[in-house]
Amino acid sequence: MSDRLCLPRVLPGLHLGCRGQLAVVGVHGPGRHPAAFLGKPVADRGDNGRMAAHDGREASRGPRPSRCREAGRGAGRPPRGRTRLLAMAARLASNKNGRGSVRYVVLGNSVAGIAAAEAIRRHDPEGKIDVVSDEKAFGYSRAMLPLYIAGKKTKRDTVFAPRDFYSSRRIRLHQGQTAESVDVLTQQVRLGNGKRLPYDRLLVATGSASRTLDVPGKELQGVFLLRRMTDAEAIKRHLRSCRGPVVIVGGGLVGVKTLEAMAGKKKEVHLVISSDRILSQMLDRTASDFFLRAFERHGLHVHLQTDVTAFHGRERLEGVALSDGTRLSCDLAVVGKGVTPNIGCVRDTGVALNQGVRVDTRMATNVPSIFAAGDVAEPVDVLQQRNLPSTIWPSATEGGRIAGLNMAGVPATFSGALRMNSVEILGVRAISAGVWEGGEQLTLLRPDRPLYRKLIHADGRLDGFLLLGDVRCAGVLTSLVKTRAEVSVQALAKDRDRGFSYRPRLYALGGSIQTGECGGMRN
Numbered sequence: 001m002s003d004r005l006c007l008p009r010v011l012p013g014l015h016l017g018c019r020g021q022l023a024v025v026g027v028h029g030p031g032r033h034p035a036a037f038l039g040k041p042v043a044d045r046g047d048n049g050r051m052a053a054h055d056g057r058e059a060s061r062g063p064r065p066s067r068c069r070e071a072g073r074g075a076g077r078p079p080r081g082r083t084r085l086l087a088m089a090a091r092l093a094s095n096k097n098g099r100g101s102v103r104y105v106v107l108g109n110s111v112a113g114i115a116a117a118e119a120i121r122r123h124d125p126e127g128k129i130d131v132v133s134d135e136k137a138f139g140y141s142r143a144m145l146p147l148y149i150a151g152k153k154t155k156r157d158t159v160f161a162p163r164d165f166y167s168s169r170r171i172r173l174h175q176g177q178t179a180e181s182v183d184v185l186t187q188q189v190r191l192g193n194g195k196r197l198p199y200d201r202l203l204v205a206t207g208s209a210s211r212t213l214d215v216p217g218k219e220l221q222g223v224f225l226l227r228r229m230t231d232a233e234a235i236k237r238h239l240r241s242c243r244g245p246v247v248i249v250g251g252g253l254v255g256v257k258t259l260e261a262m263a264g265k266k267k268e269v270h271l272v273i274s275s276d277r278i279l280s281q282m283l284d285r286t287a288s289d290f291f292l293r294a295f296e297r298h299g300l301h302v303h304l305q306t307d308v309t310a311f312h313g314r315e316r317l318e319g320v321a322l323s324d325g326t327r328l329s330c331d332l333a334v335v336g337k338g339v340t341p342n343i344g345c346v347r348d349t350g351v352a353l354n355q356g357v358r359v360d361t362r363m364a365t366n367v368p369s370i371f372a373a374g375d376v377a378e379p380v381d382v383l384q385q386r387n388l389p390s391t392i393w394p395s396a397t398e399g400g401r402i403a404g405l406n407m408a409g410v411p412a413t414f415s416g417a418l419r420m421n422s423v424e425i426l427g428v429r430a431i432s433a434g435v436w437e438g439g440e441q442l443t444l445l446r447p448d449r450p451l452y453r454k455l456i457h458a459d460g461r462l463d464g465f466l467l468l469g470d471v472r473c474a475g476v477l478t479s480l481v482k483t484r485a486e487v488s489v490q491a492l493a494k495d496r497d498r499g500f501s502y503r504p505r506l507y508a509l510g511g512s513i514q515t516g517e518c519g520g521m522r523n
C-alpha cells in the first residue's frame with residue numbers, strides 16, 4: 001500500500017515518521033535487537049522463539065495463526081481458577097475452523113487502534129478488520145483539541161484518519177458503538193446495540209478517560225472535562241456565551257495547553273494546581289518557574305499548591321472555592337486532573353490488569369489472541385523495567401503498530417515505554433524524556449534567556465534529559481536513554497560529532513556548565 005498513514009507530528013521537536021516512529025539517530029547499534037537493551041533474550045520474552053528484525057520490522061511476511069504460549073514476562077499471571085478457561089481460549093485462538101481469512105477486531109478508533117489497523121492491513125491483505133468506536137468522529141488528534149478551542153486549528157485539521165482511510169483499507173468502522181464486554185471463550189465482543197462481533201485476534205485500544213473532580217457543583221453548566229472532540233465543541237460553544245473569567249484546574253498537559261488556548265481570548269484566566277509546579281510529569285522546578293514567570297507576564301494567574309473544593313452557581317457555574325480560602329468568580333471551568341484507563345470491557349475476563357491492561361513486549365496480554373496498546377495498556381517501562389501506564393501519544397502510536405504486526409503474524413517487539421513529552425508554551429519549547437532529577441547532573445543554563453539543558457547521568461548511562469528553549473539533539477538524547485546505550489559524562493559534555501556537544505555552544509553563549517543543582521534563569 002503506497003498511501004501510508006501519516007500520523008501528525010503532535011510533539012514539536014519529536015518527529016513522528018509516517019510509521020509513527022520517532023525519527024532518532026543511531027537507535028540501535030549494528031546487530032543489536034531492541035529487546036537486547038532490556039537485558040533479556042528475545043525468545044524469553046514471549047516471542048514464540050521467532051526473532052524480530054530491528055525496530056519491529058517484519059522478520060517474515062504473511063499472517064500466521066497465533067499459538068498457545070506461555071505469557072511473556074510482565075504479562076502477569078491469571079488467577080488459578082482461570083487457567084482452564086485460558087487454555088480453552090488458547091485452543092480456540094489457534095484454530096480458525098477452516099476459514100480462509102483472519103478476523104481482527106480493534107476496540108478504539110484513536111491513534112493506537114488506527115496504527116494497529118494500518119499495520120495489520122499492510123501485512124494481511126485478506127483479513128477482515130472491524131474497528132469499534134464509541135465516538136462518532138473519524139480518527140483525530142486529542143493533542144490538537146486546545147488549538148481547536150483557541151481557533152488556531154479547524155476541526156478538519158485535527159483529523160488524521162479521514163473517511164477514505166477506512167474505505168481504502170477495507171476497514172469496517174463501527175461508529176458510535178460501545179464494546180460492552182468480551183467473551184474470551186467464544187471469542188466475541190458484545191456491542192451496545194446487542195450485536196456480537198466474532199474475532200480471531202482482538203486489540204484493546206480503548207484509551208483513557210478524564211478523571212472527574214469529585215467536589216460539589218461538578219455537574220453545573222460550564223464545568224467541563226477535555227478529552228473528546230465533543231468536549232472541545234461544547235467548550236467552544238460555552239465560550240461564545242460567557243464573558244467572565246475562566247478557571248482551569250490541573251497543571252498537566254491538558255491544563256497547561258488549555259491555559260494557553262484561553263490566553264488569546266482576552267479573558268481573565270486562572271490556573272489552579274495542587275503541586276508546586278506545572279507539568280510535574282515533564283519539568284523540574286527551574287523549567288516550571290521559567291514558564292510560571294512567562295504566564296505572569298501574559299497576565300495569567302496561577303494558584304500553586306491549591307485545590308478546588310467546590311464549584312458554585314445555580315444552574316450555571318458562577319465561581320469556584322479554593323482550599324486556601326480564595327473564592328474566584330468564573331463562567332467556565334476546565335478540569336484536567338489526569339486520566340484513568342478504559343478497562344471496563346475486559347474486566348473479569350481473565351485478562352491481567354493493574355490500573356490498565358498488562359502487556360508483554362509484543363503488546364500481547366496473558367490471554368491468547370488478545371492484545372492491548374495505547375493509554376489503556378501497561379507496557380514494560382524502559383527505565384523501571386516493570387509494567388507501568390504510559391499515557392502519551394508516542395507510546396500509543398508505536399505500541400499500536402507493534403500490536404498490529406504481531407496480530408498479523410509478523411513478530412515485532414516494543415522496545416519499551418519511556419516517559420517523554422514535548423510542549424511549546426507561549427512560543428518556548430520544552431522536551432524531556434526519562435528522569436530529570438537525581439543522578440549526576442550536567443546542566444547548561446543561560447540566565448538571561450530561555451535556554452536550559454539538563455542531562456541526568458547514572459551508572460554509565462543517560463537516564464534522562466530536559467531541554468528548554470534550545471531543543472536540538474532531542475532525538476539523539478531520546479535514543480540514548482531508550483536504548484540504554486553506555487555513554488560517559490565526558491562524552492556527553494565533549495562529543496561534538498554526535499551532536500550533543502555542550503562546550504562549543506557554551507563558549508559561544510557565555511553560559512556555564514554545572515553539576516548538581518542549578519539556580520534560576522531570567523526570562
Ligand SMILES: Cc1cc2nc3c(=O)[nH]c(=O)nc-3n(C[C@H](O)[C@H](O)[C@H](O)COP(=O)(O)OP(=O)(O)OC[C@H]3O[C@@H](n4cnc5c(N)ncnc54)[C@H](O)[C@@H]3O)c2cc1C
Pocket residue numbers: 010011107108109110111112113132133134135141142143144145146177178179180205206207208209226227228253254257342345373374375376391392393394396421422
Ligand atoms: C487535550 C489533550 C492534549 C494532549 N496532549 C498530548 C501531548 O502533547 N503529547 C502527548 O504525548 N499526548 C498528549 N495527549 C494524550 C494523547 O492524546 C493520548 O496519549 C492518546 O490519544 C492515546 O491514544 P489511544 O489510542 O490509546 O486512546 P484514546 O485517544 O484515548 O482513544 C480511545 C478511543 O476508544 C474509545 N473507547 C473507549 N472505550 C470504548 C469502548 N468500550 N468501546 C468502544 N470505544 C471505546 C474512546 O472513546 C476513544 O475514542 C493529550 C490528550 C489530551 C486529551
